[in-house]
Amino acid sequence: MTLIFGHRGSAGNYPENTMCSFIAASTAGADGIELDVQMTKDGELVVIHDETVDRTTNGTGYVKDLTYEEISQLDASFKFTQFKDSASVPMLNEVLEWAKQQDQLLINIELKNGIIDYPGIEEKTIELVRNNHLVKQVIISSFNHYSLVKCKEISPEIETAVLYMEGLFKPWAYAANIGAKGLHPYYHAVKKEIILQSQNYGVAVRPFTVNEPALMEKLIKENCTAFFTDFPELAVKVKTENTPL
Numbered sequence: 239m240t241l242i243f244g245h246r247g248s249a250g251n252y253p254e255n256t257m258c259s260f261i262a263a264s265t266a267g268a269d270g271i272e273l274d275v276q277m278t279k280d281g282e283l284v285v286i287h288d289e290t291v292d293r294t295t296n297g298t299g300y301v302k303d304l305t306y307e308e309i310s311q312l313d314a315s316f317k318f319t320q321f322k323d324s325a326s327v328p329m330l331n332e333v334l335e336w337a338k339q340q341d342q343l344l345i346n347i348e349l350k351n352g353i354i355d356y357p358g359i360e361e362k363t364i365e366l367v368r369n370n371h372l373v374k375q376v377i378i379s380s381f382n383h384y385s386l387v388k389c390k391e392i393s394p395e396i397e398t399a400v401l402y403m404e405g406l407f408k409p410w411a412y413a414a415n416i417g418a419k420g421l422h423p424y425y426h427a428v429k430k431e432i433i434l435q436s437q438n439y440g441v442a443v444r445p446f447t448v449n450e451p452a453l454m455e456k457l458i459k460e461n462c463t464a465f466f467t468d469f470p471e472l473a474v475k476v477k478t479e480n481t482p483l
């Protein structure tokens with residue numbers, strides 16, 4: 239059965255990558271959440287998509303140039319005025335501490351180290367996952383595949399997944415080559431044959447970001463492993479309508 243991951247929580251209706259967004263995804267019945275991790279000047283892991291705080295908060299500057307104390311003061315409500323001053327940039331540990339209290343909620347941690355190299359991001363992430371006893375519920379993904387190999391070396395027990403945008407040739411073989419058990423393609427890069435072949439090789443396929451009901455329905459009917467959506471509540475409804483009683 240196709241699983242539903244709330245992309246940046248429930249980013250279609252809540253400020254992305256904030257606690258209220260993650261809580262909304264879980265409340266909507268999502269099987270998992272997806273979040274993005276960057277590192278502050280003082281080495282703290284924070285949950286924010288961009289390399290700068292400019293788009294999603296009322297601050298400016300690169301995450302790498304700001305301390306956690308400075309980032310924690312920012313309003314992360316973005317364009318959702320109803321959440322003004324009530325949404326902040328969470329630390330990764332804060333999200334994990336909450337997530338472990340949810341019933342078997344899956345957590346996809348995307349390491350945002352494709353543009354800026356954050357030394358130690360892999361070790362720090364894995365330490366938090368282990369400390370929170372979430373090894374079986376976490377999938378680490380990245381567009382930086384060197385980082386995925388490093389994660390696998392540090393923690394063979396945590397699943398890794400390959401993020402990619404376009405026509406990767408035999409992606410299931412590529413995944414196997416770097417020890418990844420999952421493929422996270424841009425949805426345009428997914429075809430039924432890729433889903434089938436990958437699953438035959440024991441590799442999960444979870445496309446992003448699927449917001450159209452027709453595509454959700456298609457992926458559910460093709461028995462795709464999972465997909466990421468900004469609208470988990472809608473996706474749960476579509477899944478229910480397409481699940482035989």
Ligand code: G3P
Binds near residue numbers: 401466
């Ligand atoms: O992990 C899927 C998706 O989140 C990757 O792209 O830019 O939304 O982080 P992006």
Ligand code: CA
Binds near residue numbers: 272273274
């Ligand atoms: Ca992401």
